Amino acid sequence: MEFTDVEQKLAQFFVEREGNGILEEIREIDFIGTGIIDSLDMVSLAMFIEKNFHKKIDLTSPETFNAARRFDSLITLITD
Amino acid sequence: MKIHHIGVVVTDVDEALAALGLNRLNITETVFDPNQKNKLHFIHLPENNLWLELVEPVADNASTAKFAKKFSIGLHHLAMSTEDIEAEEAIYSERPGNFVLGRYQITVDSFGGKIQTLFIAVKGLILEFVKVEK
Numbered sequence: 330m331e332f333t334d335v336e337q338k339l340a341q342f343f344v345e346r347e348g349n350g351i352l353e354e355i356r357e358i359d360f361i362g363t364g365i366i367d368s369l370d371m372v373s374l375a376m377f378i379e380k381n382f383h384k385k386i387d388l389t390s391p392e393t394f395n396a397a398r399r400f401d402s403l404i405t406l407i408t409d
Numbered sequence: 410m411k412i413h414h415i416g417v418v419v420t421d422v423d424e425a426l427a428a429l430g431l432n433r434l435n436i437t438e439t440v441f442d443p444n445q446k447n448k449l450h451f452i453h454l455p456e457n458n459l460w461l462e463l464v465e466p467v468a469d470n471a472s473t474a475k476f477a478k479k480f481s482i483g484l485h486h487l488a489m490s491t492e493d494i495e496a497e498e499a500i501y502s503e504r505p506g507n508f509v510l511g512r513y514q515i516t517v518d519s520f521g522g523k524i525q526t527l528f529i530a531v532k533g534l535i536l537e538f539v540k541v542e543k
Binding site for chain 1: 472475476479503505506508509510511512530532533
């Protein structure tokens with residue numbers, strides 16, 4: 330699977346948790362629905378995004394929670 | 410900063426009380442928080458002039474459900490007294506590694522009535538700020 334630099338960097342967050350195998354289907358996974366990300370992980374994800382992309386996401390926003398479901402919507406959240 | 414209370418998330422209140430050498434008679438007040446779907450059991454620790462809050466999630470989507478499932482009994486947050494919630498949010502929310510988790514209002518008679526609360530993750534530490542409305 331081809332990744333841009335931003336995608337590759339974000340994918341690292343999930344690889345560290347789930348292993349390289351997640352890269353095969355990372356665009357199809359519902360991270361929250363499958364339990365890969367829970368409420369505890371949201372703070373870790375926010376810290377990862379702040380550190381690697383210099384963007385502070387709003388954890389009180391339902392839009393952030395929805396964006397965290399999918400890889401592509403997370404990329405949009407980071408790059409918008 | 411003055412510590413207002415310590416929040417401990419529990420799956421079983423009686424088990425947690427026993428672990429702490431306490432029993433149900435030590436609970437001063439129990440409040441249901443409909444926003445976060447938790448039962449809050451308040452215990453005063455006079456030796457420390459401090460409150461202990463046992464947080465018991467009552468639904469799978471309660472704010473502390475995953476934490477409770479993971480730890481069964483776990484130190485969850487440290488709460489500080491404040492006179493100005495907005496000022497605390499302004500100071501803390503912009504710092505790297507800090508993220509606002511939520512703002513709530515609830516009535517806790519043991520704390521003096523209606524209170525405002527602000528939860529902030531400071532990296533791995535959850536801080537709560539408590540303002541008693543006058």
